[in-house]
Structures are given as structure tokens and as C-alpha cells.
Amino acid sequence: MPGAEERASYLLDGEALLSDDGRITSTPQAKTVAIQALAQRMRASTPELVLAAMGLVVGNDMAARLGDGHYVLVPHNEQYPSMGADVLHTDELNPDNPRHTAGSVVPMDSPEADTLIRWIAVSELMGSWSYGSNNNIRVLALQQAAREEFGLDDALEWKLEPKVAFAVGLELDYNRRALRDFLRTQYDMTQEILRARGITHVLSYRALSWPEGAQQPAWANESFLGQYVDARARPLASWSADRQIVADWLEQRGAGGVVLATRTPARDILALPTTGIGYFDQKEWVLLPGDHRAVLDGVFTPVPGAAPRMTTNASAVSLGAPVLQTPTADEQPTAPTASSETASPLQWRTPVITQPLNPAHxxxxxxxxxxxxxxxxxxxxxxxxxxxxxxxxxxxxxxxxxxxxxxxxxxxxxxxxxxxxxxxxxxxxxxxxxxxxxxxxxxxxxxxxxxxxxxxxxxxxxxxxxxxxxxxxxxxxxxxxxxxxxxxxxxxxxxxxxxxxxxxxxxxxxxxxxxxxxxxxxxxxxxxxxxxxxxxxxxxxxxxxxxxxxxxxxxxxxxxxxxxxxxxxxxxxxxxxxxxxxxxxxxxxxxxxxxxxxxxxxxxxxxxxxxxxxxxxxxxxxxxxxxxxxxxxxxxxxRSRSTTSARKPEPKRGPAQETGSQRQPPRYRPDGPRAGRGRSR
Incomplete structure (x- = not known):
């Protein structure tokens, strides 16, 4: 690995790349640039993006009402409209509410509505990564979409409970094409920037920690500082240009762990903060697994009995775990089954209906x-x-x-x-x-x-x-x-x-x-x-x-x-x-x-x-x-005819109150991993 002087040079180059030579100074600014660029370049249609981004601020009304002049979008945050918007009927607008003025709302039959909805949907997709690389259904679906889109057959496998695996599969069934487009567009934009700057390699750092009692890769306990290890990674993984950031993160977690370093080829960089899911405040870019080789660059041993200085609900979520060795036949994952052979058809007591047909009818x-x-x-x-x-x-x-x-x-x-x-x-x-x-x-x-x-x-x-x-x-x-x-x-x-x-x-x-x-x-x-x-x-x-x-x-x-x-x-x-x-x-x-x-x-x-x-x-x-x-x-x-019937607007009522602050979601997460209702008709 490079010495201290060369590492400092790599850090300066990385900071220039991440900040676009100082023009980007904050995470909200970087995210705005990335969201707008992705929304414009993605090939997925606006309805397809809405479907892929369903969540707290994105629902079907955004797609179904698009083009209908009786409805408007009311952004939650004037400075950052991609944070979300209410879909209101014009009869619901309150003239005394400054958010409802003509200059603040976006008519659903205007070109600006389509643009804003795409921004909101892309922002929602990016938000799944902000909550952890393996701790929600959508990001697990993104991991699988990356594996498929980039042919990452040797990426680290992730073992999921059947219920979670089913939910991830359902997410992919609905949204595979949009999720792959989301990732491919980030990659293409990132590669264009790297080529324009003549960058062929970057120096990347990553901290790994394991909960007490969790299985660890063999090299974690058998390798020496400065030794190359085969640190197999997920299809998508966060790395930082700044070693101090990942070392501080590891120390704040209060658990044992290691710092890895690798000289990453440009072709393995998926996203920067200005092109996708990279996180600016942590000088983060998101990498594809590459050849998995990294240098063991640091080992952290926690002080016995010391409480961690940083905890978040998001960092405590774990959906699944890495498969660190080839599973045996008994451990091979299986698809969830609805029942066993011994399930009794009389387990549920359905009413017995015996009324006969009427021969006179x-x-x-x-x-x-x-x-x-x-x-x-x-x-x-x-x-x-x-x-x-x-x-x-x-x-x-x-x-x-x-x-x-x-x-x-x-x-x-x-x-x-x-x-x-x-x-x-x-x-x-x-x-x-x-x-x-x-x-x-x-x-x-x-x-x-x-x-x-x-x-x-x-x-x-x-x-x-x-x-x-x-x-x-x-x-x-x-x-x-x-x-x-x-x-x-x-x-x-x-x-x-x-x-x-x-x-x-x-x-x-x-x-x-x-x-x-x-x-x-x-x-x-x-x-x-x-x-x-x-x-x-x-x-x-x-x-x-x-x-x-x-x-x-x-x-x-x-x-x-x-x-x-x-x-x-x-x-x-x-x-x-x-x-x-x-x-x-x-x-x-x-x-x-x-x-x-x-x-x-x-x-x-x-x-x-x-x-x-x-x-x-x-x-x-x-x-x-x-x-x-x-x-x-x-x-x-x-069967072949379908309509979305015109409906009377709902009774006039005040809009849902939205926060006006740009609150960033928790970013600290372990290196580890809601099942949908799975309605089937």
C-alpha cells in the first residue's frame, strides 16, 4: 500500500473528486445534484419510478393523478422539494396556508409536476441506502439488482430468513427493471466523471465490525497488519476516501473491528455523492466488489465494559447475515413454503352451506x-x-x-x-x-x-x-x-x-x-x-x-x-x-x-x-x-378492459402537516444486514 505521503495525495484527490473541486460543500447540496441528474437520465417512466419508490412520501396518487388539472403537488420543503409532496385536490387548498399559494403548488397537468415526481421518487430510492446497506427490504433488493445488472456472481452472499427473502423477491418482481436502471445510470454517470478527470484508481478505506458472538471471516483473526486478505464484499459496499472517518466510526461503535484499505480501479466505482448513493459527509463512494483483495490496515480492540458512544435504531437493524463459507446440504437456503404435507384441510372451520338450488327458478x-x-x-x-x-x-x-x-x-x-x-x-x-x-x-x-x-x-x-x-x-x-x-x-x-x-x-x-x-x-x-x-x-x-x-x-x-x-x-x-x-x-x-x-x-x-x-x-x-x-x-x-374511474374529490380537509427540516437519516451502520404483505391474487 502507498506510504503516508502518497496516502495524503490520494486523500486530496479524493476530496476534489467528491466535492467537484470545492463546489459541493454539504450533503443536501450533493444529494440535490445527484437526484436531479438521475431523475433526468434514468430511462424508467415516471409511473415505473413511482411504483419502485412507494413509501412514506410516494404513493400511487402521484402516478394516477399526473396530468389531472384538478390536482396539485404541495412540496413539503421549499428548499428541498425532492423531500416529498402532498397530492391535493384543488378544493382542498386553503388560501390562508402559504404552502397553498399559486406560486408554491405545482399543478399535476404541468411539465413541472412530472419533473418533481421523478425527483421525489429518486430521492426515496436513494434514501434506502441511507438507512443501511443491508437493513431494509428495498436495499436488499438493490443488492440483488446490482448482482444481476453487473454480473457479480462472486459477491458475498447474504442469508435471509424465508419471510424476508420472500419480501425481497416480491420487491424485485415489481421493480427489478427500475432498480437496475437506477444503479446502471449512477454507474454510467460516475464513469463519465472519472474518465473526464483522468482518474484510474482511488484509495479507499472501510471499517468492519461484528456483533459479539457473530461469525467472522477467518482472516479477521489470523492476519497481520499490512497483509493482503480476501475480504469478499456485497455487490454494493460503502468505502471512504478518508481513513480517519472510518476509524472514528469504528471507535464510536464500541465493538471490535478492523480497517481495510484498497487501491480501487475506477471501473469498480458505482457512485459518488454527486452521482448517486455515496454520502458526502463521510467522504463516501459506493464500490462494486472488484477482486475482493484489501490490506488489513488497522485493528480496533474495545475497552472492556465501555459503552458505545454512538447508537442508532437503524444501526441495530440486521436483516440476514453474510455467508462466510459454503453452506452444507443441510444449510442450503430454501424457498419459503406455505404449508407442510401434513397440513389438514379441516384446520379452519369454514361455514357449511347446504341450501339447494331452487328448481322453480x-x-x-x-x-x-x-x-x-x-x-x-x-x-x-x-x-x-x-x-x-x-x-x-x-x-x-x-x-x-x-x-x-x-x-x-x-x-x-x-x-x-x-x-x-x-x-x-x-x-x-x-x-x-x-x-x-x-x-x-x-x-x-x-x-x-x-x-x-x-x-x-x-x-x-x-x-x-x-x-x-x-x-x-x-x-x-x-x-x-x-x-x-x-x-x-x-x-x-x-x-x-x-x-x-x-x-x-x-x-x-x-x-x-x-x-x-x-x-x-x-x-x-x-x-x-x-x-x-x-x-x-x-x-x-x-x-x-x-x-x-x-x-x-x-x-x-x-x-x-x-x-x-x-x-x-x-x-x-x-x-x-x-x-x-x-x-x-x-x-x-x-x-x-x-x-x-x-x-x-x-x-x-x-x-x-x-x-x-x-x-x-x-x-x-x-x-x-x-x-x-x-x-x-x-x-x-x-378482462381486457380496465379503467381508473373518475371519482368525486374527498371532503375538504387540511393537508397532512409535514416537517420543514432537512433531517438526514442515521448513517452509522454495522457491516451486516418488513416483509410485505405479499398479497397474491
Whole structure:
């Protein structure tokens, strides 16, 4: 390694690079430069960036209301607008609030709105790194995205618990392309600057520490100062140009550790403070792993009994741990499984519905004929996307009475309920929301998934016997169901995976509760209850509220859900979104999307309150033929048509109060590592 004089020269060069020859003097200034440059150069569309950045200050309203002149953005901080903004209807603007003046708000139908939303989304993505390189779901997804984007197959592996691994995988499923674009754009900008300056190498330092009792790499205890070690690194890792900064950090942690030094080739530098996730105050740049070789440049031994002088909630979070040796067969990570072979299909007590079809009712007679195969299924019949039509054979295996199919077709009741139960279910849900301070005029409630559509969506496939190797009981039940016939659905029907013993619970009731008023209240609750928690956990990259935020904001609704889970004998999944609903993934060219559609099962909206009182049947024809209310489009006909319905603005209310300070998140973190709800439809 270079001697003291050459190290000092490297430090001066590094400081000039990081500060752009003194033009950058603070972290907020550096971040502003990086955010604006990245937002302009990234190829991801604005909706794609919004989806990837869902969190405390980024929600679907930013994408869904873009271009609508009835809405405006109200920045939280005039000096640093990328910190976030409220999306308000123009009727909500208060002329007495200086933040609401014409010169302060940004109309959503202006070019400036698109620019500001991109800044906010990029800022949110960058913020995940500020909370730690391995301590939140989004940054773990960024680590994996870096591994894929730059081909870093030899980077240090990270072992995650199944629940966390599932959440990271879900984040990548939604946002892989945007996250890779985010990283590649930083790298390209950084390499352009290094080439322009003629820089081929930099001198980098990194401090590593391990919690007491944690496994350490062999070289940590067997190497000598000045010796080269194979310090394998994660796909992305923070290094500093200043040795004193990392040494001070190590001392402040109060734990044992080491200082590493390496002469880094320019090609391994991903980001500087002015091009991405590097942190200016720590003279930090972010490196790709390179050849992993580094010099053991210092060893810190803590004073026995001395308390650390620096602690933060962020530094205490650890999601996973490094894989420091090749795992044995018993330790190989496995994908999380929903159940075991011994899961009992009778574990949950679902109501037994025995009411028969009425032979005197024309629609009941037709349902009976179609189920028995005596009549071809009509266009409005229940089918999956392969065209498979539900039959009596399926109902027999699934334990479903034919009357439930009639109720589903006429929208009198979703699967698992009678019409009487459904009316009680909806009425008590609205009463619970009212007790939580949510006016029914502020909420849109829809039922998604198999409870409304009978079949699962495009993301799930019903297994075949050959897929059930090692699951003999499930294979036996599958054979019992289809009796060797190749005529079977592509997508799992309602309760099918539970009846096969492949999932421990019956199909859930998947509720989307769409209300910006609720999200605003939850945001204030979150800020009061979780001031040091990573803000991206508030919604995650999927656009629905964190479960703890939901329960804390809507305790009456949470209690209602517990009561009805017991009453119906099946899980209830509560997804709270902004009033614009789930993100419209079709704008990104994706076939699977949970956004508002014409054929959604609506439970309640401001325009159609308590729809169980006047359900819209999907069966065409006059009421005498068995329909109740106006016809509801068939699932097959509506599958290709999707709309985001125009909605009345929510009642006028004051905007959520935002902090006006530029508070930097905790930066001290260990060298080590919220699972999303994982809603699947």
C-alpha cells in the first residue's frame, strides 16, 4: 500500500473528486445534484419510478393523478422539494396556508409536476441506502439488482430468513427493471466523471465490525497488519476516501473491528455523492466488489465494559447475515413454503352451506344444467384465462354448494358467504371504519381474488401430479379430483390449494380499501410511532399500508377483521391504498395488474354505497331470468378492459402537516444486514 505521503495525495484527490473541486460543500447540496441528474437520465417512466419508490412520501396518487388539472403537488420543503409532496385536490387548498399559494403548488397537468415526481421518487430510492446497506427490504433488493445488472456472481452472499427473502423477491418482481436502471445510470454517470478527470484508481478505506458472538471471516483473526486478505464484499459496499472517518466510526461503535484499505480501479466505482448513493459527509463512494483483495490496515480492540458512544435504531437493524463459507446440504437456503404435507384441510372451520338450488327458478335450473354438463357454459360462466369452465366435479372436490355459484354470478354474495352474511359483513365493516373516524364518503372498498372471481390470477398455476414429487397425499387428492382427465383448470380455483393440502389456510378474503384520507392519517401515526424506522416500509414497493400502520390507524377495522375471520373460518387480507387504488401496471406493459377494473367486485364506493343492497349481476337478461340489478360484465369480457374511474374529490380537509427540516437519516451502520404483505391474487 502507498506510504503516508502518497496516502495524503490520494486523500486530496479524493476530496476534489467528491466535492467537484470545492463546489459541493454539504450533503443536501450533493444529494440535490445527484437526484436531479438521475431523475433526468434514468430511462424508467415516471409511473415505473413511482411504483419502485412507494413509501412514506410516494404513493400511487402521484402516478394516477399526473396530468389531472384538478390536482396539485404541495412540496413539503421549499428548499428541498425532492423531500416529498402532498397530492391535493384543488378544493382542498386553503388560501390562508402559504404552502397553498399559486406560486408554491405545482399543478399535476404541468411539465413541472412530472419533473418533481421523478425527483421525489429518486430521492426515496436513494434514501434506502441511507438507512443501511443491508437493513431494509428495498436495499436488499438493490443488492440483488446490482448482482444481476453487473454480473457479480462472486459477491458475498447474504442469508435471509424465508419471510424476508420472500419480501425481497416480491420487491424485485415489481421493480427489478427500475432498480437496475437506477444503479446502471449512477454507474454510467460516475464513469463519465472519472474518465473526464483522468482518474484510474482511488484509495479507499472501510471499517468492519461484528456483533459479539457473530461469525467472522477467518482472516479477521489470523492476519497481520499490512497483509493482503480476501475480504469478499456485497455487490454494493460503502468505502471512504478518508481513513480517519472510518476509524472514528469504528471507535464510536464500541465493538471490535478492523480497517481495510484498497487501491480501487475506477471501473469498480458505482457512485459518488454527486452521482448517486455515496454520502458526502463521510467522504463516501459506493464500490462494486472488484477482486475482493484489501490490506488489513488497522485493528480496533474495545475497552472492556465501555459503552458505545454512538447508537442508532437503524444501526441495530440486521436483516440476514453474510455467508462466510459454503453452506452444507443441510444449510442450503430454501424457498419459503406455505404449508407442510401434513397440513389438514379441516384446520379452519369454514361455514357449511347446504341450501339447494331452487328448481322453480330459471337461473337456478340453468346453473344446474351447466354444472352437470347438460348445457354448454354461457359466455358469462365462471372460467379461468385458459377457458376452463367450472363444473360439478370441481364443486364436489372443493366442498362448494351449487347455490354459491348462483350467488357469485348474481353478486348476491361472494364465495364463502350467504347473502345474509354478506350484508352483515359489509354493514359492520362500514361501522368499524366510522368508529375509526373514516367517513364512508372517503372510502372505496373492493373484493379481489378468488372470493370474487373464483379462479386465481395470472401469477398462479394449478400444479399437476408430476409437480408434486415428494407430496404423495397432495398427488392422491389431485388424482381423486380429476380422475386422470386432462381437462382441468390452468389457475387454482377457490380453496383448491387448501383442499389439496398444499396451503395451510383456505382462500382469503382479499379486500382493497382505497382511501387517501386513511393513508394520510396512517402517515401521521407512522411519524409519531416509528420516527426512526425506514420510511419505505410505510407502503413498500406495492402501494398498500404496512400492517402495523394499518392496525395502529384503524383499530376498530382490525378488530372487525379478527371477528369475521373467526366467523367465516378463513383469513381476511386488508390492503389499504390511496383513493386512486392499486397501481396500474398495464401502463408498464404488464398483463397482471390489480388496479380498478370494470368487473371489480365493489362492496362500497362513494358513488355506489353499500352495493349489496343493489348488486350488479354478471348474468345478462331480465330479472325474471335470475339477475338482480343491472348486468355486470363477464370476467372474460372485462378482462381486457380496465379503467381508473373518475371519482368525486374527498371532503375538504387540511393537508397532512409535514416537517420543514432537512433531517438526514442515521448513517452509522454495522457491516451486516418488513416483509410485505405479499398479497397474491
Amino acid at each position: 330459471p337461473l337456478d335450473r340453468q346453473v344446474q344444467r351447466v354444472l352437470a354438463g347438460a348445457e354448454q357454459p354461457p359466455e358469462w360462466w365462471l372460467r379461468d384465462d385458459s377457458g376452463y369452465a367450472i363444473s360439478q366435479r370441481d364443486l364436489d372436490f372443493l366442498g362448494i354448494a351449487p347455490i354459491q355459484i348462483r350467488w357469485l354470478l348474481t353478486a348476491e354474495a361472494p364465495m364463502g358467504m350467504t347473502p345474509a352474511l354478506y350484508q352483515q359483513f359489509g354493514t359492520e365493516m362500514l361501522e368499524a371504519l366510522t368508529r375509526d373516524g373514516v367517513d364512508p364518503s372517503q372510502v372505496d372498498i373492493r373484493l379481489k381474488g378468488t372470493g370474487a372471481d373464483f379462479f386465481s390470477g395470472l401469477h398462479k398455476t394449478l400444479p399437476r401430479e408430476e409437480d408434486l414429487t415428494g407430496r404423495p397425499e397432495a398427488a392422491r387428492r389431485m388424482t381423486e379430483w380429476f380422475e386422470g382427465s386432462s381437462q382441468r383448470p390452468l389457475r387454482p380455483p377457490y380453496d383448491a390449494m387448501w383442499r389439496l393440502g398444499l396451503e395451510p389456510k383456505p382462500s382469503d378474503l382479499d379486500l382493497d380499501i382505497n382511501s387517501t384520507a386513511i393513508v394520510r392519517a396512517a402517515r401521521e401515526h407512522w411519524r409519531a410511532a416509528h420516527p426512526d424506522r425506514y420510511p419505505g416500509d410505510f407502503m413498500g414497493g406495492h402501494g398498500y399500508l404496512d400492517k402495523q400502520a394499518l392496525v395502529g390507524t384503524l383499530p376498530a377495522l382490525a378488530a372487525w377483521a379478527v371477528k369475521w375471520e373467526e366467523k367465516l373460518g378463513r383469513p381476511i387480507s386488508l390492503g389499504v391504498f390511496e383513493s386512486s387504488g392499486p397501481f396500474d401496471a398495464t401502463v408498464l406493459g404488464r398483463a397482471l395488474s390489480s388496479h380498478f377494473k370494470e368487473n371489480d367486485w365493489i362492496i362500497h364506493t362513494p358513488d355506489r354505497p353499500m352495493t349489496w343492497q343493489a348488486p350488479r349481476s354478471r348474468v345478462p337478461g331480465p330479472p325474471s331470468a335470475g339477475t338482480v340489478g343491472p348486468p355486470r360484465p363477464s370476467a372474460a369480457a372485462a
